[in-house]
Amino acid sequence: MTCACMGQRGKGQEKHTQNKTNDPPGPPRFPIIGNLHQLNFANLHGHLYQLSHKYGPLMSLRLGSLTAIVVSSAEIAKEALSTHDRQLAGRPTFYGQMKISYNGLTVTFAPYGEYWREIRKITVHHLLSAKQVLYFRPVRYDEVSRTINIISQLASQSKPVNLSEITIYLFNSIICRIAFGKRYDDEYTIDKFKTKSKFQDLLHEIQVVAGSFYMRDYFPYMGWVDKLVGRTKWADKICKDLDLFLQEIIDDHLVERKNYEHQEDIIDVLLQLQEDSSLPVHLTMDHIKCQLMVINITITL
CATH class of the missing domain: 1.10.630.10 (Cytochrome P450)
Structure with a gap:
């Protein structure tokens, strides 16, 4: 089981080290690009599963200006997707997803909020x-x-x-x-x-x-x-x-x-x-x- 939560940090935070931002452990990263060069997108789920054996069930990856928190444990996934689902309901806006969803009009890509709740009810x-x-x-x-x-x-x-x-x-x-x-x-x-x-x-x-x-x-x-x-x-x-x-x-x-x-x-x-x-x-x-x-x-x- 692998799920990922992404978020953006401000420019001031980007200069902090992994320990100072309290991020979970993760593979070493390069400046600017972070861990983008290390990911095997052809078999991403399998690659993340392998990394979880080394860095644990809660792992952080730096993807350019984004930080992704990867969960590879059923217990932690329940905490993220059930117990604290509202706090973790937000997501970054990716260009391709916004294009196909008419700038986030669907329940799938709309940001969590009043509009999302109403369009979900209609659906x-x-x-x-x-x-x-x-x-x-x-x-x-x-x-x-x-x-x-x-x-x-x-x-x-x-x-x-x-x-x-x-x-x-x-x-x-x-x-x-x-x-x-x-x-x-x-x-x-x-x-x-x-x-x-x-x-x-x-x-x-x-x-x-x-x-x-x-x-x-x-x-x-x-x-x-x-x-x-x-x-x-x-x-x-x-x-x-x-x-x-x-x-x-x-x-x-x-x-x-x-x-x-x-x-x-x-x-x-x-x-x-x-x-x-x-x-x-x-x-x-x-x-x-x-x-x-x-x-x-x-x-x-």
Whole structure:
């Protein structure tokens, strides 16, 4: 088990030694970059696990201007995530995460506070409630039935069944139909998947944007490097493409609501909430698109 809490220190504090700031023990660090050069991002969880054997279940790492406290003990994790969860609920704002969340509008990336509590209530009560789960049961049954038929056809032809591939296809179909009212994932045939859809490509690119390294996150005074190497322009383009795609889907729903009846999906729920003046948070189109992005990015996980 490994979890990390990050925080920023002021300029005056950065000059203090590890002992003076009461940081937990950790590997030796270089000036300015700290421990960034030592981390194996290809297998980060395994690398942190190995370091915990040497420096203990509570370990500190210096990542540029940020200090990360790494917890590798179930007992300490309970203290951090349960007993003292409110005190440790804050987090630094990373550029990629802010880009994909429309500057922190989602419950996932919003800073802890009044807005976070209200948007969490909306998410839990209106999008993830037991009533909604029950309402979408026919969608799940239909997709499971389709998947069983695929497995049955493969078995009848004595062909191998890739359960991992088919399971991912099932989850993709269910999430897309619940969120958008239609499939936007690959179409599964007996022989193979067809070409990936534009939506799937965008989701994969958004994940890369969120997880990429940006100089401004760890060295705020060097944000110009991201612009110089084209990383900022690249992130802006991908986020704009996804925004246009989601807006097109929302516009289609607005037209469909006027023309004929169709099975309600998450977009319809969010559009109804947008018209509810009693909500403490007024949902804008950015709120709706952000919620859709968070729901559907799980498809690529």
